[in-house]
Amino acid sequence: MxxxxxxxxxxxxxxxxxxxxxxxxxxxxxxxxxxxxxxxxxxxxxxxxxxxxxxxxxxxxxxxxxxxxxxxxxxxxxxxxxxxxxxxxxxxxxxxxxxxxxxxxxxxxxxxxxxxxxxxGDVFNTGVKLNNPYSVQYSGVRENFMKKTSHELICQMKKTVSVSTITRKEFPYNTKENLKYFPKKTMFKNKRFNSCAIIASAGSLLNSNLGSFIDDHDVVLRFNHAPTEGYEKDVGRKTTVRIVNSQVVTKSRFDFLTSDLYTNITILVWDPSNYSASLVDWYHHPEYPFWDNFKQFRMDHPRTKLFLLNPQSLWSIWNFLQSNSLSRLRNNPPSSGFLALAQLINFCKYVDMFEYIPSVRITRKCHYFDLENNPACTFGSWHPLAAEKLIAYAMNIANDYQVFQNGFIRIPGYSETRC
Structure with a gap:
């Protein structure tokens, strides 16, 4: 029976x-x-x-x-x-x-x-299902960000996302030789700023006339080799910080060791690791062989503030994005844009992100400074950009005219958010 x-x-x-x-x-x-x-x-x-x-x-x-x-x-x-x-x-x-x-x-x-x-997130899309180069194993919740307020999302990000740079004490090979390549303190330790601007390299910045407004911010963050000369009217003149990926550090065509773009500012270098890799594993198996140029730059430009991102910071951000998306995300690290937000939101009263959410000036142009047309720059083909932009917009407190006509979103810093 x-x-x-x-x-x-x-x-x-x-x-x-x-x-x-x-x-x-x-x-x-x-x-x-x-x-x-x-x-x-x-x-x-x-x-x-x-x-x-x-x-x-x-x-x-x-x-x-x-x-x-x-x-x-x-x-x-x-x-x-x-x-x-x-x-x-x-x-x-x-x-x-x-x-x-x-x-x-x-x-x-x-x-x-x-x-x-x-x-x-379609489970029947085998290309997405099988593509897991960083061995991502996520077991957390998947919630709908649309059911959360801006305040709730910012508070969740504050509690769950940890972005840190590697100091002398944290570097896995703490020898006398290595000490000179790493700072004693983390990036922006004990610093506070009123206004911070993150400048996407989007083609839609052309003819924006945002330059003066951008330069009025206390901190202006740019990415990789994005220039200002010749584009000041639209993107501004001021550069306080650059976030640079390991490809730019490694490949000679970017002139990382010699270009004036990377001098007398603060630089944050990042290179992705596997989802659960230790610092030792990552040190021996970086995605790009950037270590030699990183160390050489440190010796050649001692006055430039050079920091290296702890790669687990990227996966901390990715976990936050996935926890607020019902759909499965790409198993790749987040973009430099969302990394910039996760870093500056700790130190700024508010963060303005320019053309991260594409305004009505949207074009096919990938970057404002070159001729390449590439849809992946706005909508994504490697980073989980769609989730990033939707969640960033949900965290935004600017009105829709400012976002889609003027071209920026505004996100309050942790200091302005009582959780």
């Missing part, structure tokens, strides 16, 4: 699981079909910025079209953006019309980021 009852229970459970699996497969196929067949037609009456977002992530047609958007994109140069590249809202437009346009743009952008996030 017991065996019959057990058999019936097992059969019933298998039947229920099979039904759920079947329905999930049908929904996945429907989503895939919708994504493939919802392309905007060339002569569609959709607005320019609707098409920009759509094509930006799915790729632009290879053939030549008469569509104004395709023509304007093909004519872009390093220093010139045509008027029909963007959909800036002018001051003399009716306030209601202005608000509606911004709201429409925000909704389209949000939908695109949500679509990417869902696609990355």
């Amino acid at each position: 017991k065996s019959i009852t057990m058999t019936i229970c097992i059969f019933t459970n298998l039947l229920i699981l099979g039904m759920f699996g079947y329905f999930y497969l049908i929904l996945s196929q429907y989503w895939s079909y919708w994504s493939k067949h919802s392309q905007y037609p060339v002569n569609s009456k959709k607005s320019v910025y609707d098409k920009e977002i759509f094509y930006y992530n799915r790729g632009y047609p290879n053939e030549t079209h008469n569509s104004p958007i395709i023509q304007s994109i093909s004519k872009r140069t390093r220093r010139q953006i045509l008027k029909n590249d963007t959909v800036l809202i002018t001051d003399n437009e009716h306030e209601i019309n202005c608000t509606l346009k911004i709201e429409n743009y925000k909704n389209k952008l949000s939908m695109e980021l949500q679509r990417i996030l869902m696609k990355e």
Whole structure:
């Protein structure tokens, strides 16, 4: 009798699981079909910025079209953006019309980021499922960030994210030879700032006229080899901090050892480790062989404040992002942009992030300083950028005009957030 009852229970459970699996497969196929067949037609009456977002992530047609958007994109140069590249809202437009346009743009952008996030988390996408180069093993919760307030997200980040730089005491090989390469204190130890600016390298900074506003901040953080000369009107002149990845330190084409971009400022270098690797393991197996140049730079530029990120900081940030996303994230470290936020939020009264959330100036241009067109720069193909941007926007306290028209989000620092 017991065996019959057990058999019936097992059969019933298998039947229920099979039904759920079947329905999930049908929904996945429907989503895939919708994504493939919802392309905007060339002569569609959709607005320019609707098409920009759509094509930006799915790729632009290879053939030549008469569509104004395709023509304007093909004519872009390093220093010139045509008027029909963007959909800036002018001051003399009716306030209601202005608000509606911004709201429409925000909704389209949000939908695109949500679509990417869902696609990355699709368990039937074998490419995502099998791609785990850093041996990520996450076992924490997965909650919906949309159900949390900005205050709740900031407090959670404060409690769970730990960003630190390696000091002499923490370096695994604490020898007399190694001591000279590492500082005694962590980055910004006991420092406090009022306003901090994080400047994305996005092409949408061109024609923004944000330079003066950016320079008014106490701390201005830039990334890698992003220049200011020749772009001051849009990106400002001031540079306080640069976050530099190990590729820039390693590869000769970036001139890390000789370029003036990296002198007389504070530099934070980062290189990813495996999810659970120790400092010793990472020291012997960095992703890029940056150690020689890192040490040489330290000797050549003793007055430049050079710091090295503890690689576990990256996974602390990744855990925070995953804990606030119902979808599975890419098993790759977060971007330098979110790393910058996680670092500065400790020391700044507020942090303004410029063009991290793409404004209505969105273009295909990857960086404001070069000609490369690359959709991954905005929507992501390696970092979990979709989750980063959605959660960063949820932490933002600036109004939508400031975010999508002016081009910055504002996130209060920990000192302003009572948890």
